[in-house]
Amino acid sequence: MYETRAYDNDHGDPVIVIVATGTHDVSRLAQLLNTGNSEQVRLARQVLNQVRRHNGGRAALRLLAEHGGPDLLTQVGQTPPLFDPPMADMPLPPVAGDADPAERLIKAYAGLALYDYALARRIYPGPSGGPEKTRRWALRYGQAALRYGIVLLLRELAKRDPAQANEVTNQLLNAWDDGGDEVSDWLVEWGIDAEKVIQAGYQDALTVDVYLGAATDEEHKLRAELARQDEKFGEQNHPDGTGEAFTNEFGTIIGPYLAKVHQRLCLEAADNGTLTWRHILLEEVYEALAETDPERLKAELLQVAAVAMQWRRAIDRWAARAATNAEVPAGGEKTSA
Structure with missing residues (x-):
């Protein structure tokens, strides 16, 4: 109310x-x-x-x-910000009020700094990697350097004055909880337009995979599955098999036809209230299989992946609704790409 x-x-x-x-x-x-x-x-x-x-x-x-x-x-x-442990046995950082928070933060960020440095070295795109891949690498490398810097400074401070190191750590934890508002005030004092910086970050979050924050559980699982496939099959370089290469047993090109069929089925299901994730995913899959242009094919495959992840999220939501005896939808409007 x-x-x-x-x-x-x-x-x-x-x-x-x-x-x-x-x-x-x-x-x-x-x-x-x-x-x-x-x-x-x-x-x-x-x-x-x-x-x-x-x-x-x-x-x-x-x-x-x-x-x-x-x-x-x-x-x-x-959960403390800028922290998402990639390994089960990674040291956990402190929360405000913990005993010896400086020592706990030093250990946690030392582990994460090493992890980030290793990851940055592996994903380094090289001179021909393109601006977005280079930027992603630079941000990951910068995150490693940030954590290493916190570890280095806190270690030195803890050697000289453990109590002050704990006090500074608690100030950090409280500042992170407040979302960095104090930083905005500092920038304004220095003549920097903090609002423009904030808006630039918001815009990048909408347009570029900057990967500054913590990964979600499903993102970890997706990366783990990619790593599993790489380990099992190595680098895979198969033909696309789409467009003119997608034929039936008589040699007839069927990709565009099947794409239209599944577009119609998806629209009909949405109109009569029987739309399912099966309809949506198959529409995106067959649209991808009809493509021959590499850039358009990549765009369609990205939509396939996005729909699959949205379907997975919906399954989790249905489970949560079932736990509260809420109704699980049987079909409805199409809301994905």
């Missing part, structure tokens, strides 16, 4: 009060604030840091994540 109130305070300034009560309404309000412009996102961080201090608030954020929304509970601090 939402309640609102508007009034002027003693100084004549306008005041608006919005009260959200209940798990569902709190989770919806948190998501709404978190998807706006940079000022709204700053407000969202402030609200979320307050919400997650209470059991009911954490329950609301968990509900949002379980039903397909963003994992705001993790994003605002339950």
Whole structure:
């Protein structure tokens, strides 16, 4: 339930009060604030840091994540930022309030720095790698250097003053929870337009796979499957077998025909309310099999991969709904590419 109130305070300034009560309404309000412009996102961080201090608030954020929304509970601090352990036995970083946080952060970031350096060396694209691959490598290498720098400075500080090293570490943990607002203030003091920097980051997040943040569980599993295939089969360089090469037993090219068939089946299923992920995936697959142009084929294959990942996410959402006795959809509008 939402309640609102508007009034002027003693100084004549306008005041608006919005009260959200209940798990569902709190989770919806948190998501709404978190998807706006940079000022709204700053407000969202402030609200979320307050919400997650209470059991009911954490329950609301968990509900949002379980039903397909963003994992705001993790994003605002339950798991320290810039940290997603790639190995089960990787040292875990501290959280605010832990004993000896400096030592724990040193060990955790030393392991991650080594991991990132190894990964950066493996994905180095070389002179002909193109700007996007080069940028991705540079960002990963920069992340390794950042973690190494934190380890080096904290180690030296811990040798001289362990108490101060712990104090600095806790300041880091709290600053990360606040989303780096202090950095924006510093940039403004130095004459740098912090808002432009923020907007550039938002834009890159929409257009380029910068991979600065923590990978999701499904991204880890996808990378693990790619690594498994590389280990089992080595580098694979098969013919595409698409376009004119996709024929039936009589030598007739059938790719474009099957693409149109599955486009029609997908549209009909959407119109009569029986659309399934099978319809959507097969439409994308046969559209890819009809292509001969390498760039268009790559674009279609990317859509196939994206639909497969969306299907996988939907399965997780259905499981969450089943746990709360919510209805699982049998068909509906097509929402993917």
